Amino acid sequence: MSDLQATAATSAPVVQDENQLILERREKLKTIRQQQVDGKGVAFPNDYKPSHKAAALFADFEAKTTEELAALNVQVKVAGRMMLKRVMGKASFCTLQDSSLGATGGRIQIYVKGEDVGEELYAAFKHWDLGDIVAAEGTVFKTRTGELSIHATSVRLLTKSLRPMPDKFHGMADQETKYRQRYVDLMTDVEARKRFMARSKAVSALREFMVGHDFLEVETPMLHPIPGGANAKPFKTHHNALDQEMFLRIAPELYLKRLIVGGFDRVFEINRSYRNEGISVRHNPEFTMMEFYAAYWNYQDLMDYTESLIRDAAMKATGSLQLTYADKPVDLEQPFERLTIVEAIRKYTEAGDNVENAEWLTNALKKLGLNEAKNKLAGRTLASLQVLYFEETVEEKLWNPTFIMEHPTEISPLARANDDRPEVTERFELYITGREFGNGFSELNDAEDQAARFQAQVNAKDSGDDEAMHFDHDFVRALEYGMPPTGGCGIGIDRLMMLLTDSASIRDVILFPALRREV
Secondary structure, three states, X not given: OOHHHHHHOOOOOOOOOHHHHHHHHHHHHHHHHHHHHOOOOOOOOOOOOOOOOHHHHHHXXXXXXXXXXXXXXXXXXXXXXXXXXXXXXXXXXXXXXXOOOOOOOOEEXXXXXXXXXXXXXXXXXXXXXXXXXXXXXXXXXXXXXXXXXXXXXXXXXXXXXXXXOOOOOOOOOOHHHHHHOHHHXXXXXXXXXXXXXXXXXXXXXXXXXXXXXXXEEOOOOXXXXXXXOOOXXXXXXXXXXXXXXXXXXXXXXXXXXXXXXXXXXXXXXXXXXXXXXXXXXXXXXXXXXXXXXXXXXXXXXXXXXXXXHHHHHHHXXXXXXXXXXXXXXEEOOOOOEEEEHHHXXXXXXXXXXXXXXXXXXXXXXXXXXXXXXXXXXXXXXXXXXXHHHXXXXXXXXXXXXXXXXXXXXXXXXXXXXOOOOOOEEOEEEEEEOOXXXXXXXXXXXXXXXXXXXXXXXXXXXXXXXOXXXXXXXXXXXXXXXXXXXXXXXXXXXXXXXXXXXXXXXXXHOOOOOOOOOOO
């Protein structure tokens, strides 16, 4: 425990009115502004350049003895948010927090003494507040308790904080406030900062892996004249100059496949997609996906590649393929299991041969609480009933990575049908911890078949299915020029980050998740 914490931890908390604290801080800023008018400094200076960060200082000097540090006489310039402060007459301690992490979460202690920094500056320092952005120059040393610190020769107020920090030992308690005011969450919770730094590392690893396998990174439109690429409800808007309805994209798929037609054999995109649907611990209306397409690949090639891709991202983000999620182990090292929908039902339920019996499945789904009219059980094919039964009984049991294969053609309008069994497609979904992480398939490149499938989707939409696809005439035209045999896959980045950071909610891995507007 640091010198500062040893005292602060024993102090009883003082409850003050937040509005009064803000008023007091505004008065302090007013005084600083007046000093600027009088030529005695700048209220918000921007000419300071730190030379070191806390994590690097601890990495380089934590193992040094007091005598070794004295002999080295290391001079440094640091800056950060003041998180703790203890004023003790002629000398004081404060702790600054910067953007580095390390063992101390980016924090380092500063020793400030009046005779070293000047009595006038020291008097001003004693009135600086927690949350202020402060600069310090001085010598690296160790205190009597052995804590690596900086003996300041000068300190400087760079930014005045007008709002008080949350409780310095407990941080923000309300979860919604953490999401709504992520900037405060990041200030006060080192685990939150670690989580988002891990996300950045994982996304960088995905990008490096793709580029390293000769994929070309591209950018495709966010505004679509026709929503397509997935069965989902789109967000609508109106483009004034074109005077036409537009849609935020629900998936980049159809544009990426146009690029395959154009002659780029391998393409990928990491970017946002939007779906005007529910919000839950697994869903956010704005989410990040990576989609990639490779000419001359099929769904088997995609599964091999996706398995390697996820292992690489996990290793670079966490340093291990043995993860823990919700206190349960997740093994990414063993080969990912591959099961058809029917095989998965047989393995994880008591259905047995009844998996091939439409009447039995219908009755079983009713017993699970599904409504015959609402869920349209009477009009479903055997394959459709199998999918629904799988979703209700098997999905949540797929804890370790499992590829579920051979989805019905009727619910896979962009996937290539199996040559031997045209009622199913060469498609897979990847499940980990009972959740879908990815969706891929051998792409349908038969223009006439694609047109027929689009028409079937239009018919479904006319019958009341508002998630069915539109007929994309330009995409059919592109296929008529000829698209080589192609495999494509989409991976939900946010869900992957939930796994890699052991986060219970998708909101924990999105910096600014969708929330109801404050009133």
